[in-house]
Amino acid sequence: MAMSISELARGAGVGVETVRYYQRRGLLEDPRPQKTGAGGIRHYGPDEARRLRFIRSAQDAGFTLEEIGELLRLDSSDDRPRAREMARTRIAALDQQISRLRAARQSLAKLAKECAGGVDGPCPIIASFEGVG
Amino acid sequence: MAMSISELARGAGVGVETVRYYQRRGLLEDPRPQKTGAGGIRHYGPDEARRLRFIRSAQDAGFTLEEIGELLRLDSSDDRPRAREMARTRIAALDQQISRLRAARQSLAKLAKECAGGVDGPCPIIASFEGVG
DNA sequence: CTTGACTCCGTACTATGGTACGGGACCTAT
DNA sequence: ATAGGTCCCGTACCATAGTACGGAGTCAAG
Known part of the structure; x- marks a missing residue:
C-alpha cells in the first residue's frame, strides 16, 4: 500500500526527478512536514498515485502545470x-x-x-x- | 515587391525578432552576404515570404525547427x-x-x-x- | 540637415518542463 | 557490520522557441 517515490513514479510512467519537481511546484504534497523534525523517507499511498496520474492526464489535455495547480486546488474547493x-x-x-x-x-x-x-x-x-x- | 524585415514579419504574423531568430537558425537565408562588404538593410521578396509561411505551417504540423530545417534542405534536394x-x-x-x-x-x-x-x-x-x- | 522610424548586431534574458549531479543519510540483504 | 541500492536535498544545467535590450547605422520626410 505504501510506496516509495520510485514506485510512485514508475506507476505513473514518470521519473523520480519529475515527481520531486511536481512536489516543488506544489502539485504533489510532500507527505512529511508534520513528522518529528528529522527528514526521512517518504511513503506514498493510492491518493498520491491518483493525483499524479491526474496531472499527466491534465497535461495531455493541454493544461499547463500552473493551470493544473489551480485545478487541484479547485478539486477541494467549492468553486464550480x-x-x-x-x-x-x-x-x-x-x-x-x-x-x-x-x-x-x-x-x-x-x-x-x-x-x-x-x-x-x-x-x-x-x-x-x-x-x- | 521588395519588403523590409518588418513587412515580411507582419505578413506571416510573427515578430521581427522571430524572423531574425530563424535566420540565425539557418531557416531563412540572410539575403546579403555577397553584397559589397558593408552591412546594409535587407530586402525580401515573395520567396522569403513563402518560406516563412511554410515554417509556420510546418510548426503547426508539429515539426520542430530542427526538422523544419531538414525539410527545407530536402525541398531542394532529391531525397524523396x-x-x-x-x-x-x-x-x-x-x-x-x-x-x-x-x-x-x-x-x-x-x-x-x-x-x-x-x-x-x-x-x-x-x-x-x-x-x- | 535634423528628427524619428526603422534596421542591424550581439548578447542576455525569459518561460516551460523537466533532467543531472554530488554529497550525505538510510535501509536491506548477506 | 558492511556493501549496494534508494532516498533526500539543493543547486545547476538542459532544450525549445523565442523576446528584450542597447548602441550604432540608415533612410525618408519635413
Missing part, C-alpha cells in the same frame, strides 16, 4: 463556476487545436502523395503547404 | 524517400496526438457536466479524469 469555466476554455482550445492538427495532417498527406508521385527531382515540400497557414 | 518518411512519421504522431486530444476533450466534457450537475460541494475534478491516462 471556475472549474466549469476552465473546462470550457480548454475544450474550446482543444477543438481549435484538433482542427489545426487535422489541417496539418492534410498537408502532410498531400506532401507524401506528391512526393511519392514523381520519379525524380525534389518533391515540392514548401508548395505542399501553400494555402494552409 | 527521406521526405516521405518524415511526412509519414509526423502523420502517425499527429494521429496519436489527435486521439489523445479527443480523449482529453471527453474527460473535460465529463468534468464540465458533473460539475454543472450537483448543487454545491466541490466537483470531482480528479475523478473526472480517472481511466484516461
Whole structure:
C-alpha cells in the first residue's frame, strides 16, 4: 500500500526527478512536514498515485502545470463556476487545436502523395503547404 | 515587391525578432552576404515570404525547427524517400496526438457536466479524469 | 540637415518542463 | 557490520522557441 517515490513514479510512467519537481511546484504534497523534525523517507499511498496520474492526464489535455495547480486546488474547493469555466476554455482550445492538427495532417498527406508521385527531382515540400497557414 | 524585415514579419504574423531568430537558425537565408562588404538593410521578396509561411505551417504540423530545417534542405534536394518518411512519421504522431486530444476533450466534457450537475460541494475534478491516462 | 522610424548586431534574458549531479543519510540483504 | 541500492536535498544545467535590450547605422520626410 505504501510506496516509495520510485514506485510512485514508475506507476505513473514518470521519473523520480519529475515527481520531486511536481512536489516543488506544489502539485504533489510532500507527505512529511508534520513528522518529528528529522527528514526521512517518504511513503506514498493510492491518493498520491491518483493525483499524479491526474496531472499527466491534465497535461495531455493541454493544461499547463500552473493551470493544473489551480485545478487541484479547485478539486477541494467549492468553486464550480471556475472549474466549469476552465473546462470550457480548454475544450474550446482543444477543438481549435484538433482542427489545426487535422489541417496539418492534410498537408502532410498531400506532401507524401506528391512526393511519392514523381520519379525524380525534389518533391515540392514548401508548395505542399501553400494555402494552409 | 521588395519588403523590409518588418513587412515580411507582419505578413506571416510573427515578430521581427522571430524572423531574425530563424535566420540565425539557418531557416531563412540572410539575403546579403555577397553584397559589397558593408552591412546594409535587407530586402525580401515573395520567396522569403513563402518560406516563412511554410515554417509556420510546418510548426503547426508539429515539426520542430530542427526538422523544419531538414525539410527545407530536402525541398531542394532529391531525397524523396527521406521526405516521405518524415511526412509519414509526423502523420502517425499527429494521429496519436489527435486521439489523445479527443480523449482529453471527453474527460473535460465529463468534468464540465458533473460539475454543472450537483448543487454545491466541490466537483470531482480528479475523478473526472480517472481511466484516461 | 535634423528628427524619428526603422534596421542591424550581439548578447542576455525569459518561460516551460523537466533532467543531472554530488554529497550525505538510510535501509536491506548477506 | 558492511556493501549496494534508494532516498533526500539543493543547486545547476538542459532544450525549445523565442523576446528584450542597447548602441550604432540608415533612410525618408519635413
